[in-house]
Amino acid sequence: MxxxxxxxxxxxxxxxxxxxxxxxxxxxxxxxxxxxxxxxxxxxxxxxxxxxxxxxxxxxxxxxxxxxxxxxxxxxxxxxxxxxxxxxxxxxxxxxxxxxxxxxxxxxxxxxxxxxxxxxxxxxxxxxxxxxxxxxxxxxxxxxxxxxxxxxxxxxxNLPEMMDTAGQPKNMQALFCYIHKFIYSPAKLRATVLARQFNSTEDYIGRYFRKHAGITLRDYVQEYRNTLIRKRLDNGEYSLKQIAAEFGLTDESHVSKLLKRPEPKRRKRSVGK
CATH class of the missing domain: 2.60.120.280 (Regulatory protein AraC)
Structure with missing residues (x-):
């Protein structure tokens, strides 16, 4: 092609x-x-x-x-x-x-x-x-x-609403959309906030995500955030201080620590998205 x-x-x-x-x-x-x-x-x-x-x-x-x-x-x-x-x-x-x-x-x-x-x-x-x-x-x-x-x-x-009404069936697309939208706001990605957003419990939403994505919710957030951070670092135009401020991280050392963590391991999904 x-x-x-x-x-x-x-x-x-x-x-x-x-x-x-x-x-x-x-x-x-x-x-x-x-x-x-x-x-x-x-x-x-x-x-x-x-x-x-x-x-x-x-x-x-x-x-x-x-x-x-x-x-x-x-x-x-x-x-x-x-x-x-x-x-x-x-x-x-x-x-x-x-x-x-x-x-x-x-x-x-x-x-x-x-x-x-x-x-x-x-x-x-x-x-x-x-x-x-x-x-x-x-x-x-x-x-x-x-x-x-x-x-x-x-x-x-003009994108479709991620969650139109309370009690709408949970699905992976909605979860992914929410995470990608709020990746710059760590407070909105806490388990308690996610559970409330999707009318669920912390335990259930964690199990649901891992079952369908083959990776824990926490590890997915880390992996996606690190991908975006590395793009900024590779570009060479951003300082660690600027990156920390953009992603709502404590300071530059927090950015460095995130990038030093090993990549999370994915398990084979038992059910498709």
Whole structure:
């Protein structure tokens, strides 16, 4: 299968076509795809999604996708790498968090976003601004980033509710979504808080998570947090003090201690997610 590789931190692509000329492919970057006009089907992994003007899709590096165009379509792509997300200073932590949450939410990669009328107007305006900046992505990098985090914020608030009503059946997707959303707030990931959020007990939710994930809840939180921290350290732009503050940790030594712990061992799951 073909893989497209991008070396620039961010690129904007704006084009209109009657036929799709790319094979099924993956890539080494992330893509937020906006449908400016047109109709057709977007094939993502094993899903087929009808698309129309105003729809937005979020695609990750491991996603296989292509478009079946039924009506001449204008696509606007914002393509960015991990380097782009993590080369910026701490003023951008909020935007990075929103993008990381969308990246981790695998279910959003298989479905398009549809918005309320007011959010749709805002999304349309934001992409028009991005389209106006496409000819000089390096010189307009800061401006593109500001539009991107605004779009990410709107996408995030249009995600399905993690828990709609009290007593809703517990499921792993809801648990994963909650953990990924609040990974920067340790107090919200305490067993007592999680149990209350999911109308359960500490013992039950711990057993449920381990049964379906093959790893304890505590170890999963540690593993996911450490993955995000290592990305920031590998980038070289963040100090331990900044990282500790972002993740609600006591101090720099707490960050170092977390990273020195051995990786938790996963057991084979007895039941699928």
């Amino acid at each position: 073909k893989q497209y590789r991008q070396f620039e931190p961010v690129l904007v692509s704006d084009f209109e076509v009657k036929e799709w000329h790319h094979p099924v492919h993956t890539h080494n970057h992330y893509e937020i795809i906006y449908i400016s006009k047109g109709k057709g089907i977007h094939h993502v992994n094993q899903s087929s999604l009808a698309y129309g003007a105003g729809n937005v899709f979020f695609i990750g590096p491991d996603d296989e996708h292509y478009f079946d165009i039924h009506q001449t379509t204008r696509f606007v792509y914002v393509k960015f790498t991990d380097e782009y997300m993590h080369q910026l200073d701490t003023h951008y932590f909020s935007g990075i968090r929103q993008l990381e949450y969308l990246i981790k939410r695998r279910d959003v990669h298989f479905s398009g976003f549809r918005f309320s009328s007011s959010d749709q107007q805002t999304v349309n305006h934001l992409f028009r601004v991005i389209m106006s900046l496409k000819d000089d992505p390096a010189g307009n990098e800061h401006l593109i980033w500001m539009q991107l985090i605004s779009i990410a914020s709107i996408l995030q608030r």
